[in-house]
Amino acid sequence: MKKTILLLLLLPLLCSCKKAVLTTYDRAANVYFDLSDADRDSIVYTFAYDMTKAEDTIFVPVKVMGYRDQQARQYEAFVEKDSSTARADLHYDQLKPTYTIESNAGRALLPIIVHNISELENQSVSLLLKLKASNDFGIENPALIRARIIISAQLEQPAWWTMWLDNYSRVKHQLFLIVTEQRSLSTVGLDAPKNLYFVNLLLMMLNDPFKWVKDHPEKNYVLSSKDNGQTYQFYHVDNPNRSILLRKNSASGKYYFIDESGKEVR
Secondary structure: OHHHHHHHHHHHHHHHOOOOOOOOOOOOOEEEEOOOHHHHHOEEEEOOOOOOOOEEEEEEEEEEEOOOOOOOEEEEEEEOHHHOOOOEOOOEOOOOOOEEEOOOOOEEEEEEEEEOOHHHHOOOEEEEEEEEOOOOOEOOOHHHOEEEEEEEOOOOOOOOHHHHOOOOOHHHHHHHHHHHOOOOOOOOHHHHHHHHHHHHHHHHHHHOHHHHHHHOHHHOEEEEOOOOOOEEEEEEOOEEEEEEEEEEOOOOOOEEEEOOOOOEOO
């Protein structure tokens, strides 16, 4: 009796042990941008903290949906210009006709070369990228084949600024970064000696930018004039496209940097 009961209990299990049908992926290979939802909407890249770079490369991850291949394969991408404010050859290098996914690879990085120009200090620009079908890859999911890049060089007033400095402007902030090589100061009162030291470095530079350039050749900044010394352009030797205007005050004879509002930086 016990054997009969055991057999009845095992019977459903034995019947279910049929050979499973192996489901295979037999669709054509596709590519898509391997990004989070937030990054897909806007990958933000800023030159704000570095005036020295004339250009940089943003790498956008591309992933294969489907089999890997023993042969290298080509995928294609383009900029949707009607939906972009960035301009080719000014804000970014034009894309190549094709890009490679190496053999046996399931992903690649799409390089986007962007340029650091002074216009970006006042206004960011956008670049809408899209993948498109190639001889080797399809683009099955429209929601996953687009990516927007925001290119900027615009600084914003940090919370600590008013504790140690006054008269905020983006130009003054940029000069602070150049002179002190500090991205932030603390708001702790006990840090006052250290923070005031950095503030003083900036004030000394503002009072005599010519002496600062002479005393710090290792920083590779120059002052160049085309009007017999009435105005100068202050910039890093590697990137003349990002310059700050230094202008002589006719009343005092002193030179002041000019901020984004046309006011003297003090």
